[in-house]
Amino acid sequence: MAGCNHCSREGKLRYDPGVDFALTQTQKTLQSHVLSFAKRELNSDVLSRDRAHEFGRKEWQLCGELGLPGLSIPEAYGGLGLDHLTTAVVLESLAQGCEDTGLVFSLASHLFAGALPIAAWAKEELRQKFLPSMANGSCIGxxxxxxxxxxxxxxxxxxxxxxxxxxxxxxxxxxxxxxxxxxxxxxxxxxxxxxxxxxxxxxxxxxxxxxxxxxxxxxxxxxxxxxxxxxxxxxxxxxxxxxxxxxxxQGHTIFKQSMLWERSCEFAVYTGAMQRQLERVVEFAKTRSQANKAIGKNQAISHKIVNMSIRLDAARMLLHRACWMLDQNLNADKEVSMAKIAISEAAIESSLDAIQIHGGNGVMTEYQIERFLRDAIPSTITSGTSEIQRNIISQCLGL
Ligand SMILES: Cc1cc2nc3c(=O)[nH]c(=O)nc-3n(C[C@H](O)[C@H](O)[C@H](O)COP(=O)(O)OP(=O)(O)OC[C@H]3O[C@@H](n4cnc5c(N)ncnc54)[C@H](O)[C@@H]3O)c2cc1C
Structure with missing residues (x-):
């Protein structure tokens, strides 16, 4: 029978499963390497830096030594030359391991809005002049x-x-x-x-x-x-x-192109932060007891956490689809905007849940739970507001 996976004899159609959710071995290796680097190297003094509004210069340099500011800068100019999907996967791991979301946001803006327009549109001498130092982070964009x-x-x-x-x-x-x-x-x-x-x-x-x-x-x-x-x-x-x-x-075209990178990959910063948030919330709900019972045993709490998990997975899948389409050179205007909305709105909603689940601790800055919300709020505004993303999607739907 045509269309069946078991019928691969010559002359018969072979069933093509179509969608593959598996990451490649290279992507998985990069993921775990970057995650453990971030947890090991980037998390000292984050609370005091946040209070002082201070950029983590030393942590930036450590990211530079690993080539992270140049993830998708072409290899010819000292970058890693990663495609959209791999860039998003690696950035997500960085943001999952690194508690300083601002640092990862700065790195993403440097890369997508600073370096990549230069890589795509500058004269060759200028690419050679700027990109190698942007790839190792010694020049910030x-x-x-x-x-x-x-x-x-x-x-x-x-x-x-x-x-x-x-x-x-x-x-x-x-x-x-x-x-x-x-x-x-x-x-x-x-x-x-x-x-x-x-x-x-x-x-x-x-x-x-x-x-x-x-x-x-x-x-x-x-x-x-x-x-x-x-x-x-x-x-x-x-x-x-x-x-x-x-x-x-040509500024319009340059802006549109860099926005596709920025509105997609940059928001892996937030899927990474949401993954870290979910892990903290699960741990807290298992270890915090009231009335001799872990609070996570209350359905009111466990269902909130389940919803956080669903939101994260849905947002991440929309992001991966958008990145995959960009890597296939398909028109992804609608899918990029959908991913941006899903991630940023999920980041805010889940951050509110995380505070509620943590009770009083959720409100105190020293527990670094409320910071998820403060860091998430700009996400529905930067790189084009949610309202503008909905306008783009409605245009794509022919409205
Ligand atoms: C943390 C952060 C980092 C940023 N980084 C950069 C950067 O590196 N470089 C840079 O150039 N810019 C940057 N921006 C600017 C950002 O892109 C703009 O803030 C954003 O595009 C919104 O513009 P606005 O603030 O002027 O709001 P406005 O455009 O005045 O919008 C105000 C409100 O009206 C709504 N609105 C406006 N027009 C419409 C419409 N047609 N339909 C429906 N609703 C509409 C908006 O959605 C919003 O809710 C950054 C912003 C933030 C918050």
């Missing part, structure tokens, strides 16, 4: 598109650029730049003419020491406090013409 009046409406930029001979001159203000206070190199979006909308937008590499570039003070944020964020000011900031990414007017 950032991305500056958002402005105070251009957030969700991202291409209504006011930041202007004009060409003068062999230079471009940039003027304007950017805000909410992840890694702003610590970055060495920025991918900056500016317009030749605001009336041209997205058609007028181009992207540029701007080095931190460029004349006319100034950074604001780090913002005081609810969460991701160890991932520093600032404004960036450009005042007659002159850069060489070669520092343009792609062609003039």
């Amino acid at each position: 950032a991305n500056a598109i958002t402005e105070s009046e251009a957030g969700s409406d991202v291409f209504s930029l006011k930041c202007r650029v004009r060409r003068e001979g062999d230079s471009y001159v940039l003027n304007g203000e950017k805000t909410y730049v992840t890694n702003g206070p610590i970055a060495d190199v920025f991918v900056v979006f500016a317009t030749t003419d605001p009336r041209r909308g997205f058609m007028g937008v181009s992207a540029f590499i701007v080095e931190r020491d460029s004349p006319g570039l100034r950074l604001g003070e780090p913002f005081d944020k609810i969460g991701l406090r160890t991932s520093p964020t600032s404004s960036l000011y450009l005042d007659e900031c002159r850069i060489p013409v070669d520092y343009r990414l792609g062609a003039e007017g």
Whole structure:
């Protein structure tokens, strides 16, 4: 009978199972290596760094020694050259082992929004100049598109650029730049003419020491406090013409491409954090007793934990599907947005459950349970809000 796994004789159709959920041996090896590295090396003083809003410079350098800031930078430029799915799997392990979610978020922003647009769109000499040091973390990257009046409406930029001979001159203000206070190199979006909308937008590499570039003070944020964020000011900031990414007017395409990486793989930071959270909650529910009974023996508690587990698995599977589609060069706009919504909304909901399950301990900062919630809250806003992701999905559905 055609279509059956048992009938493989010549001339007969062979049943193809279609979906394969197994990770490769390489992916599993990377996963366990990175997980044990993160648990061993990255978790000292996280609470005090969070309280001090301090970036873990030493921990960043240790990640750099392992090549983690260059996971998906091509091997030719010193990176590991990993595809989307493998990158997500490794980043998830890093975030599972590393209790400093802000550090992993900074690493992901550096990679997806800073390094990868340079890898894809910069001139060869500039790839060689920047990418090897971005791959080992000695050069930190950032991305500056958002402005105070251009957030969700991202291409209504006011930041202007004009060409003068062999230079471009940039003027304007950017805000909410992840890694702003610590970055060495920025991918900056500016317009030749605001009336041209997205058609007028181009992207540029701007080095931190460029004349006319100034950074604001780090913002005081609810969460991701160890991932520093600032404004960036450009005042007659002159850069060489070669520092343009792609062609003039190609900023829209560059942004869309880097967003596919960012909206998918970057959110493995949160599936990793949710895995760590789930393990802590299960352990607590088994060991905390009230009325001579582990609290996890109460259905009200165990069902909450079950729901956390379902949310995590569903979000992770949507992420893996989106990454797999991107690796097959399929259009994954809808699936990437679905994964982003599922992960970020699950991260918030499960963090509320984790606090409730921990009772009073859940509210006290020293137990580091409430931090899951504070770190999760920005996730429905950064890289395009949940509302914008739903707009994208509804467009994909033909609405
Ligand atoms: C932690 C963090 C890190 C960030 N890192 C960076 C970075 O590295 N680089 C960078 O350039 N930017 C960065 N951002 C900026 C981020 O991308 C923007 O905050 C985000 O796109 C939303 O823009 P906004 O804050 O101006 O909100 P607005 O666009 O003003 O939105 C306000 C509210 O209105 C809703 N809304 C707006 N338009 C619509 C619409 N058409 N339909 C339905 N609802 C709508 C939004 O969903 C939101 O709820 C970061 C933000 C955060 C919080």
